[in-house]
Each structure stands twice: as C-alpha cells, then as structure tokens.
Amino acid sequence: MSTHWKVLLWMVAGLLVGLVMQFTLEAEAWSGITVVDGAAGVELASVSGPGAKGAFGQGRPIAKGDVLRAVILHRGAEDEELVELSRAADFEAAVARSVNGEVIWLVEASDTDVARPAAVALQMNPSSQRATWVAPFAFVADIFLALLKMLIVPLVLSSIVTGVASVGSMGSLRRLGGKTFFYYMATSLLAILVGQVLVNVIRPGDGAVLGLSALAERGAGTEESFIDVLKRAVPENIFKALQDNGAMLSIIFFALLFGYFITQTKEPHGTRVKDVFEAFFEVMMKMATGVLSLLPYGVFALIVKVVATTGFAPFKSLLLYMGTVTLALVIHFCITLPLVLRLVGRISPIKWFKAMSPAILTAFSTSSSSMTLPVTMKTVEHRGRVSNKVTSFTLPLGATINMDGTALYECIGVIFLAQYYASTGGYELTLGDQGLVVVLALLASVGAAGIPSAGLVMMLTILSALKLPVEGAALLLAVDRPLDMMRTMVNVWSDTCGAAVIARTEGEEGPLEPVFDA
Numbered sequence: 429m430s431t432h433w434k435v436l437l438w439m440v441a442g443l444l445v446g447l448v449m450q451f452t453l454e455a456e457a458w459s460g461i462t463v464v465d466g467a468a469g470v471e472l473a474s475v476s477g478p479g480a481k482g483a484f485g486q487g488r489p490i491a492k493g494d495v496l497r498a499v500i501l502h503r504g505a506e507d508e509e510l511v512e513l514s515r516a517a518d519f520e521a522a523v524a525r526s527v528n529g530e531v532i533w534l535v536e537a538s539d540t541d542v543a544r545p546a547a548v549a550l551q552m553n554p555s556s557q558r559a560t561w562v563a564p565f566a567f568v569a570d571i572f573l574a575l576l577k578m579l580i581v582p583l584v585l586s587s588i589v590t591g592v593a594s595v596g597s598m599g600s601l602r603r604l605g606g607k608t609f610f611y612y613m614a615t616s617l618l619a620i621l622v623g624q625v626l627v628n629v630i631r632p633g634d635g636a637v638l639g640l641s642a643l644a645e646r647g648a649g650t651e652e653s654f655i656d657v658l659k660r661a662v663p664e665n666i667f668k669a670l671q672d673n674g675a676m677l678s679i680i681f682f683a684l685l686f687g688y689f690i691t692q693t694k695e696p697h698g699t700r701v702k703d704v705f706e707a708f709f710e711v712m713m714k715m716a717t718g719v720l721s722l723l724p725y726g727v728f729a730l731i732v733k734v735v736a737t738t739g740f741a742p743f744k745s746l747l748l749y750m751g752t753v754t755l756a757l758v759i760h761f762c763i764t765l766p767l768v769l770r771l772v773g774r775i776s777p778i779k780w781f782k783a784m785s786p787a788i789l790t791a792f793s794t795s796s797s798s799m800t801l802p803v804t805m806k807t808v809e810h811r812g813r814v815s816n817k818v819t820s821f822t823l824p825l826g827a828t829i830n831m832d833g834t835a836l837y838e839c840i841g842v843i844f845l846a847q848y849y850a851s852t853g854g855y856e857l858t859l860g861d862q863g864l865v866v867v868l869a870l871l872a873s874v875g876a877a878g879i880p881s882a883g884l885v886m887m888l889t890i891l892s893a894l895k896l897p898v899e900g901a902a903l904l905l906a907v908d909r910p911l912d913m914m915r916t917m918v919n920v921w922s923d924t925c926g927a928a929v930i931a932r933t934e935g936e937e938g939p940l941e942p943v944f945d946a
C-alpha cells in the first residue's frame with residue numbers, strides 16, 4: 429500500500445481510537461492550581477502542572493500566596509466570560525465549566541482593570557483514567573517528534589552546503605545559474621507574500637482551540653527588531669550554533685558561506701570537501717526517509733493524543749488553517765505562476781499545464797519533489813520541448829531549492845500558531861517578527877528536502893527561531909498529509925514553469941508549442 433493511503437488510514441484510525449477514549453474514559457479539566465479562602469480573599473495555595481507556566485503582566489509567574497479577584501473563561505477571541513471570585517469554591521466551579529484545551533485567565537486582586545491577567549491552558553487531570561490511557565500514545569508521539577527534530581541540523585547543513593557548492597561550481601553555466609536562482613527566489617517570495625496576506629486577513633489562529641499550553645511570556649514575542657535578528661544570524665561560534673535547533677538562521681548563514689567558499693578553494697580541496705558533504709547529505713536523506721517511513725504510526729499516536737485529550741475542537745480550528753493554506757496554494761498555482769509564464773515567458777499557461785500534467789499528478793501522489801524529479805525531467809523535455817541543457821540544470825536544482833508551496837505553507841503555519849498564542853494571551857508577532865517569518869520561510873523552503881513532510885520538519889526550526897514552542901507543529905503534523913500532497917504539486921508546477929521561462933529567456937522556441945504525445 430502506498431504511504432499515502434497508509435497515513436490517511438492511520439489518521440482515521442487515530443481519530444476513532446481517540447474518540448472512543450474521549451467518550452468512555454473520564455477526565456476532568458485541570459488547571460494545576462488550588463485555591464483557599466484566605467484573609468485577603470481567594471488565595472493561591474499551590475501551583476503545578478499547566479498552571480506553573482502562567483505569568484501575570486510583566487512575566488511574573490503566578491505563585492502561592494497570590495490573591496485572585498476573578499477568572500476569565502476564554503473560549504475564543506469573541507467568547508469570554510468574567511467570573512468574580514468571592515470564595516475558593518467559585519474558582520473550582522468556574523474551572524469545572526471549562527473543558528480541556530480551553531484557556532482561563534487569572535486576574536489578581538490588585539488588577540482592577542483586568543490589564544495583566546495570567547493565562548493558563550487547562551489540561552486533562554494527570555491522575556484521571558483517560559490520562560493514564562493516553563500516556564503511551566503521547567510517549568510514541570514524543571519519540572517520533574524527537575526523531576524529526578534530530579534530523580534538522582544535519583539535514584539543513586548538508587543540503588544547503590551541497591546545493592550552493594553545486595550552483596557555484598558550474599563554471600560556464602554560472603549565468604544560467606544566477607538567472608535560475610533569481611527566478612526560484614522571486615517566485616517563492618511571491619508565494620510567501622500571498623500566504624502572509626491571506627493568513628493575516630483570514631486569521632485562522634485567532635481564538636482557535638488547540639489545547640496547547642499557554643505561553644508564560646506575554647506581549648510581544650521576541651521583542652527583537654529585524655536588524656537585531658540579522659545581527660543574530662551571524663554566529664560567533666558555529667559549533668555552538670550547531671547545538672541549537674533555534675539557531676537555524678546562523679546555521680543557514682554559515683552553510684551558505686561555506687558552500688560558496690568551497691567553490692573558491694583551489695583543487696583538490698574544494699572538491700574533496702564538497703564530496704564529503706554530498707555523501708553526508710545522501711546519508712541524511714536516507715535517514716530522513718527511514719524516519720519518515722514511521723510517519724503513519726507517528727501520526728496515529730499524535731491524533732489519538734489530541735482527540736482523546738481535547739476532542740474535535742482542534743480539528744475545527746485546523747480546518748480553517750487548512751482552508752487558508754489551500755486557498756493560498758490555489759492562488760499561487762492558478763494566478764501567480766500562470767501570470768509569470770505568460771508575462772515573462774510569453775507561454776500559454778493552459779497549454780503548459782496540459783503538457784505538464786503527468787509531473788503534477790506524480791507530485792500529488794508521491795508528496796515528494798525528489799521522487800517526482802525523473803518524471804518532471806522527462807515531461808518538461810519531451811512534452812514541454814525544453815532543451816536538455818536547461819532541464820538538466822534547472823530541474824534537479826529546483827526539486828531541492830525551489831518550493832513555492834512549502835514556502836507559503838511555512839509562513840501560514842507559523843503565523844497561525846503565533847495567532848493562537850496571541851489570542852490565548854501569550855505571544856504577539858511584531859512587525860519585525862513578520863519580516864523574519866518571510867525570510868525564514870524562504871530559507872526553510874530552500875533547506876527543505878524534496879521528501880514527504882520535509883516542510884513540516886523545517887517549520888520546527890522557524891518556531892524555535894521565533895522562540896515559539898514546537899509543540900504546535902505536532903498538531904499540524906496530524907493533518908499534514910493532504911496539505912503536503914497539494915504543496916508538492918505547487919512545488920513541481922513552479923519547477924516546470926521555471927524551466928520554461930528560463931528556456932524562453934535563453935531564446936528557445938520549444939516551450940511555446942508543447943507536444944503532448946511524447
């Protein structure tokens with residue numbers, strides 16, 4: 429059975445198992461906070477579990493002895509209810525009216541205008557029956573995510589070094605290389621901008637119920653300006669950066685330079701180092717494929733965990749997120765790229781699409797640009813009548829560094845999660861952060877390997893770079909497969925359009941009249 433069907437099947441199985449657990453095993457919502465009636469009012473007696481992450485206003489963690497005036501039940505951006513507390517029992521009653529995954533805000537007695545509440549995401553009581561049953565699934569899901577995270581640094585480092593070193597060392601093809609690189613980056617940027625506009629207009633993350641723990645920090649996230657971030661991108665010590673998934677920007681910066689300077693080093697040294705990195709990259713790709721073959725089971729465990737803990741609510745929110753990604757992909761596929769084809773390449777998009785259909789369908793059914801590459805090359809050369817010189821140069825490069833669908837998806841995924849955290853009182857993206865997301869999404873799409881779910885692995889790095897918890901990506905992973913199929917289609921479509929446009933700018937007439945029977 430193809431991995432596709434396997435993933436989808438295990439997704440459904442996870443859903444069913446999760447639902448059965450949800451309905452048959454008891455588990456009350458739990459804040460990890462206990463209160464008592466003190467002299468000054470309702471007083472915090474102990475804080476543990478999810479409550480321990482809550483913090484008031486300027487980041488002061490909630491602590492024993494704090495006096496509470498009220499609690500706000502926060503079920504979404506538009507659904508909030510303020511419950512004044514006069515006795516400790518009021519607090520228990522308020523929590524009992526919420527469900528797992530919802531957020532409550534605690535208001536201090538001194539905070540008269542509710543300016544600095546502390547957010548606490550309710551979780552399942554760990555001593556409940558259901559929590560005991562969910563634990564093994566959570567364990568598998570955690571191991572799977574750890575395996576994915578383990579791949580990030582070596583995969584990104586080797587893929588970028590190898591990619592840049594091969595573009596740079598093409599000698600006579602340098603002009604073609606520059607042009608191709610420019611096209612790839614420009615279309616990916618266009619894709620990201622479409623994604624960014626849509627996710628900021630639709631705002632799928634506002635008031636989403638995802639059941640992730642609220643963030644301790646409040647207000648603006650990194651509080652770094654764009655310039656600060658650029659400064660941070662230059663690592664003072666690359667070996668230190670390599671130890672930190674959150675230092676991805678530095679690792680990418682170093683990899684770009686390293687790849688370039690490999691081409692500038694005299695022989696045989698440059699080639700030797702390049703060969704080592706190439707071999708390393710091949711091994712990492714094999715390893716990634718191995719880890720990803722566990723995807724169906726990882727997804728199963730994740731879905732059981734999410735559904736058993738929070739029920740269907742996260743899926744409703746995720747549906748809007750998926751809709752946003754899909755819409756952006758459709759716009760890029762049907763409007764942006766055809767316009768580029770028509771205006772820059774003077775090629776009929778409809779004819780080109782018809783000619784490219786085998787490659788696009790293969791991309792859809794494999795979720796892998798790399799696996800599709802042989803079909804893409806054959807299709808563009810034979811059905812699209814682009815010269816071998818152009819296809820053999822642009823397409824292999826495109827399959828690894830040109831991923832418009834992935835780029836746009838990274839941007840939407842990250843901003844979606846940030847919106848969720850903002851609406852639960854945590855993290856707000858500053859303008860600098862939004863700019864950073866664009867740059868990181870672009871780099872992530874360059875660094876992502878052309879294999880299924882690679883885009884999601886890269887998203888972990890963006891989240892870490894923004895200091896957002898990667899826990900959110902686990903949730904997105906649960907519904908990643910259908911999106912992966914679509915974004916891979918967009919990735920490959922953009923590669924073929926790139927080959928056609930580059931061929932036209934090289935004066936080739938072939939792509940104007942594609943043939944269909946080859």
Ligand code: ASP
Nearest residue numbers: 796797834878879882883
């Ligand atoms: N599966 C995609 C590709 O191969 C990469 C991704 O996960 O976004 O193009």
